[in-house]
Amino acid sequence: MSEHPMANRQRAAWWQSAILAVVGVLVFVGIVIGLESAFQPTLSGTALLVVGVLLALVPAALWLSFFYVQDRLEPEPKKEVFKIFLVGLALAGAIGIPVTEHLFHISDWLYRSLGSLVLGSIFVVGAIETFLIYVAVRLFIYDTDEFDERSDGMVYGTAAGLGYATALNIQFILASGGAALGSAEVTIAEVALAHAAFAGVLGYFLGRAKLERERVLWLPLGFLLATLLNGLFAILRSRLETGDIVMGQVTAVLPAVSGLLLAGALALIVAVMVALLIQRDIARTQAQGQRAAVDAKTGDRQSNFATIALFVVLIIVGIIAWLSITGSVATFEVAGFKGVYPDHYGVATREGDVFRVADVLGSGAEFAIQTIELQAGEGAQQVVAALAVQRGSDFAAYKVLESKEVTLNGKPALWQRFAYVDPMTLLKTLPRVVEGEDYIVVDGNRAVIITLLTTPENLPDVEPSFQQFVERLTF
Amino acid sequence: MKTQTKVFLSIVSILVLALVSVLGAFASPPAWRAATGNAVVTENDALPQAAACTKMQISDPALWFATDKKGNVYPDKIVKQYPTGTTIIASGFEYNCIPKNTTIGVVYYYGGFDTEPVFSDSQKESPDNKSGVFWWYIGYEDGSPLPEGDWQVEWYINKKLASKGEITVGGGTKDDIEPLETEEATEGGVTEEEPSDIEDIWDFGEEEEEPAAETVTVQGKVIDGKTKKPIAGALFVVLNPGVGMQGWADKDFPEEDVYTAAQTDTRGQFTCPKELERNVTYTVVVAAKGYQMIVAEDFMIDEQQEDPVVLTIKMYK
Secondary structure, eight states, rough: OOEEETTTOOOSSSHHHHHHHHHHHHHEEEHHHHHHHHHHOOOOOHHHHHHHHHHHHHHHHHHHHHHHHHTSSSSSOOHHHHOOOOHHHHHHHIHHHHHHHHISHHHHTTSSSSSHHHHIIIIIHHHHHHHHHHHIIIIITTTTTHHHHHHHHHHHHHHHHHHHHHHHHHHHHHHHSSSOHHHHHHHHHHHHHHHHHHHHHHHHHHHHHSSSSSOTTTHHHHHHHHHHHHHHHHHHHHHHHHEEEEEOOOOOOOOOOHHHHHHHHHHHHHHHHHHHHHHHHHHHHHHTOOOOOOTTTTTOOOOOEEEEEEHHHHHHHHHHHHHHHOOOOOEEEEEEEEEEEEETTTHHHHHHHHTEETTTTTTTOOEEEEEEOOOTOOHHHHHHHHHHHHHHHSSSEEEEEEEEEEEEEEEEEEEEEEEEEOOOOOTSSEEEEEEEEEEEEETTTEEEEEEEEEEEHHHHHHHHHHHHHHHHOOO | OHHHHHHHHHHHHHHHHHHHHHHHSOOOSEEEEEEEEEEEEETTTSSSSSSSSOOOBBSSEEEEEEEESSSSSEEEOOEEEEEEEEEEEEEEESSBBBBEEEEEEEEESOOTTSSSSEEEEEEOOBBBBEEEEEEEEEEEOOOOOOSEEOOOEEEEEEEEEEEEEEESSSSSOOGGGGGOOOHHHHSSSSSSHHHHHHHHHOOOTTTOOOOOEEEEEEEEEEEETTTTBBOTTTTEEOOOTTTTTHHHHTTTTOOGGGGEEOOOOOOOEEESSSOOOOOOOOOEEEOTTTTTOOOEEEEEOOOOOSSSSSEEEEEEE
């Protein structure tokens, strides 16, 4: 058992700097919007990217510098605070963003329904972000002597949260290839303030867990609260900013700030509440004459395991939600063909089709089943030729890129990958490159053609569903 | 659609309406409503594209297109029969191009080419070097179902018969059907005339003042609300009046419910291939990968909006 004589010192620094930083960030956003509309800078390319990345660093820089100024009199190792900020940033960049974006492909399915928004925001994004912020504090500072005051949880938690937010913001700027500065800064500030708030809540629980003898479930409770807050904020924000259609030419659009105001309010409420809670905790322990202490050997280790276990449970729920949302299928039975197609696709059977489904409001990909009567002696090669003639006359630059013999559900089949240019004259848009695949199965005196049509960039995403469509098709 | 064509369409629609009212005064209803339209389509390889347009070639036999009660014609859906209860039928043809000074005339018959025409009309077309599809739909003004039986159409290019066709409405035989009331309407004096004389009746000057267009071209730009960057590949879908998002989704997003749709280019811009009617409430759906879908159930263009109406659409992640 180690003692923490500093634990009950009330430090004004962290919460004053928190409030100042929130106000400072909001003021800064206002200045950026004002400057942008006054001077209408015509930045583009690298310059816009560099300015965007610099703006992404502003919220964290403001908080750190306010903290530095406030903390002059009661020195807290700035190096440690900055280190945790960098750890949060690194964990987000190396694990958090890749896992949510490239493993869970969250943006492909998050907005599919209110259910997917709730499940994805809480059990995938919320859980992963909270866990990584927890890891940043827990593994890199919690067990050291630097973590010796009640408010340290809040300070280091906020630092990790801001690090995470900064990584998200840099990614946002880089992915957009440089955004309009005013509205980009609104998003940056919103993300930073919101993450500071979630992390602050988690930090309060971490601080009390270390400095007081708390029950095993105390820390998991804080983790759950922070995760829920994170998820609920994302849900509420997307309900506030759903997008709009404005008639008439709009030249100057002020950025939507409802999300930012929500985040600002949340950050202020969390800062004030945690400040009051810590004051109350100090008063209580002083009145009881207790010395804050921690049993790092047993109770805390268990609560750490309990927190990790809770995260595992949450993420398992997230994985189940992800798999069921993206993998849910609808069944069909038409003209002797039975199978399944992705649930969010719509039936788009046209003349000449046996069956066709299309991801109307998503990738636009189409899966189609067609049949062709075969004359005696004709085989898959004749079908390939017929398709080439038909597509060659309907579209431009039809080309078979790859072809091979495969087995489909025990039947020999010909598989080919092709591309063509759809002139898109009916929609009056630019010609579009279409990439697709055919499975051609000779079935008695007919050939069954199962076709995937999509764009080259969507092909990797759509292919697995098409494989499932093909493999589960019976006729 | 070109402005000239729009002016033409507007004038023709108004004149047709005027004719219909005149006919209504002379004869008992139902009166006809009719309108023309054309579209550039992808499936037009049947006819060679002319470099310089001198002669208009059209497909023969004439085609029949899917329609709906609102008077929407789907030139990409060719039908072989109209179901019982059909209120509007639309015949048309594919063409290679439209030379200067081309007048297209149409004559609809019911019950055989040797009967009196039930509807005839003609109009001068704006020249166009592009191939496409042309149609002229007819239906009763009051929207009541057309009598079942065989309908015929003749297409005249500059008074010369160029194409004809026949289609059945409903599944019944001609004997089951009551005498066609509209034949009385044709006694009003106009539609019984030979097609070759019809043009003289439609003697309207090019300099006639442009009336307020009843349909409006819709175009716009889709941007990311946070970055102001254009969103490429966003889908802008207008559903048929009366169809809501929930109903459309419940039915598994059928294409028949789509009034018109467009996709944005790399600058985030789009133009709807079909014009929207003023003062009609549509459901508009805007979707793009990774963004929240926008559903506007009460999208309406009123008289105040200019033609074309330009939309700015902001989407959020």
